[in-house]
Amino acid sequence: MPADTRKSEERETLPTAKRVALLSRQDRVFHVILAQQFDRETIDALCKLAEMARNIAETRQGLQFLRSLLSHKRAMLYFIQPSTRTFLSFAAACQILGIAYDEVRNPSVSSEIKGETEDDTVRVLSQYCNLIVMRHPKEGFAEEMAHALDALNMSIPIINGGSGQDQHPTQALLDIYTLHRCFGRAAIERGNLDFTMNRFAGKTIAFVGDLKRGRTVRSLAYLLCRYAGVKMIFIAPPELQIGDDIREYLGRHEVEYEFAEDIAPVIARCDAIYMTRLQDEYDIAGESKKINYARFQLSAELVGKSKPDLAIMHPLPRRAEIDRRLDTDPRAQYFAQVHNGMWMRAAIIAYIFNMDGAIIDHYQMHFTY
Numbered sequence: 001m002p003a004d005t006r007k008s009e010e011r012e013t014l015p016t017a018k019r020v021a022l023l024s025r026q027d028r029v030f031h032v033i034l035a036q037q038f039d040r041e042t043i044d045a046l047c048k049l050a051e052m053a054r055n056i057a058e059t060r061q062g063l064q065f066l067r068s069l070l071s072h073k074r075a076m077l078y079f080i081q082p083s084t085r086t087f088l089s090f091a092a093a094c095q096i097l098g099i100a101y102d103e104v105r106n107p108s109v110s111s112e113i114k115g116e117t118e119d120d121t122v123r124v125l126s127q128y129c130n131l132i133v134m135r136h137p138k139e140g141f142a143e144e145m146a147h148a149l150d151a152l153n154m155s156i157p158i159i160n161g162g163s164g165q166d167q168h169p170t171q172a173l174l175d176i177y178t179l180h181r182c183f184g185r186a187a188i189e190r191g192n193l194d195f196t197m198n199r200f201a202g203k204t205i206a207f208v209g210d211l212k213r214g215r216t217v218r219s220l221a222y223l224l225c226r227y228a229g230v231k232m233i234f235i236a237p238p239e240l241q242i243g244d245d246i247r248e249y250l251g252r253h254e255v256e257y258e259f260a261e262d263i264a265p266v267i268a269r270c271d272a273i274y275m276t277r278l279q280d281e282y283d284i285a286g287e288s289k290k291i292n293y294a295r296f297q298l299s300a301e302l303v304g305k306s307k308p309d310l311a312i313m314h315p316l317p318r319r320a321e322i323d324r325r326l327d328t329d330p331r332a333q334y335f336a337q338v339h340n341g342m343w344m345r346a347a348i349i350a351y352i353f354n355m356d357g358a359i360i361d362h363y364q365m366h367f368t369y
């Protein structure tokens with residue numbers, strides 16, 4: 001058995017706490033691979049940092065300051081699964097922080113076509129840059145590569161921009177940031193950047209659709225467990241219900257949750273509804289075709305029965321999950337999520353390169369009176 005395969009199998013059996021420790025440096029997140037790496041303190045800090053960076057960037061001088069922070073770094077965006085938002089928001093985040101970046105998106109024009117393994121491709125990419133952001137169809141590949149670069153004694157963080165059906169931690173962080181901006185809108189608009197308060201206590205978040213294969217839902221469920229008093233409802237056809245591992249995690253963290261097969265009976269209780277598309281690219285034999293997914297669409301009529309300040313979310317891309325008439329409804333948050341993602345990803349990159357202190361100092365000097 002090749003050493004890499006053996007190590008990977010050993011890691012699968014490691015407890016999560018050990019995996020989290022291996023992905024950290026001096027007790028800080030270094031490689032960004034799993035949502036479980038983020039404790040409440042770090043999530044709060046990243047939301048605050050994202051909000052500070054977007055405020056700072058409103059002026060030319062502020063943007064020049066941000067661009068000076070990491071202008072000595074280079075990044076590689078290795079995205080071999082399709083992406084619009086994650087790729088472009090990381091590219092924009094690099095530009096905001098002054099990081100030059102390059103991209104590999106199509107392995108058919110790289111030397112993988114000559115038989116180079118993906119592992120070797122990543123080791124080679126690491127020779128050109130200080131950061132790798134990666135989207136890959138194989139669960140665990142980003143984590144394996146993080147350890148492979150560590151084994152080469154390279155101090156190059158890897159950020160997981162989506163790993164198969166498993167995790168999408170930076171999407172989950174931008175979703176938490178979006179929910180903060182919804183639930184704490186008035187305070188944040190007044191310039192109150194206290195993200196340490198639990199705005200999720202007593203809130204009900206519903207997830208709808210393909211919850212079994214939707215990595216964004218899985219990562220967000222992990223992060224929501226950091227907020228005492230939150231409740232989750234998983235609305236899905238039985239074949240696509242959320243996995244046993246997430247149920248076990250919620251149970252262990254004493255988080256209240258329930259299941260439903262229709263939106264209508266529960267929507268009036270929801271503070272946020274998180275729609276998802278059918279992940280049929282992961283079908284083995286066209287099994288999605290047997291599912292009536294039309295039951296898992298959000299209509300304007302259903303939203304008419306909801307709370308007046310419901311947050312309507314979707315990681316996008318969408319198909320028919322959300323009625324287009326809702327796009328101009330102030331409750332629709334899915335395009336705001338896209339914008340928030342750019343600032344959250346800038347915050348994550350600044351954090352892993354220890355530039356959070358410089359952003360906080362700049363903000364305090366220019367925005368607090």
Ligand code: CP
Pocket residue numbers: 082083084085086087162171315316317
């Ligand atoms: N939400 C999301 O991950 O979108 P992309 O697939 O376009 O990156």
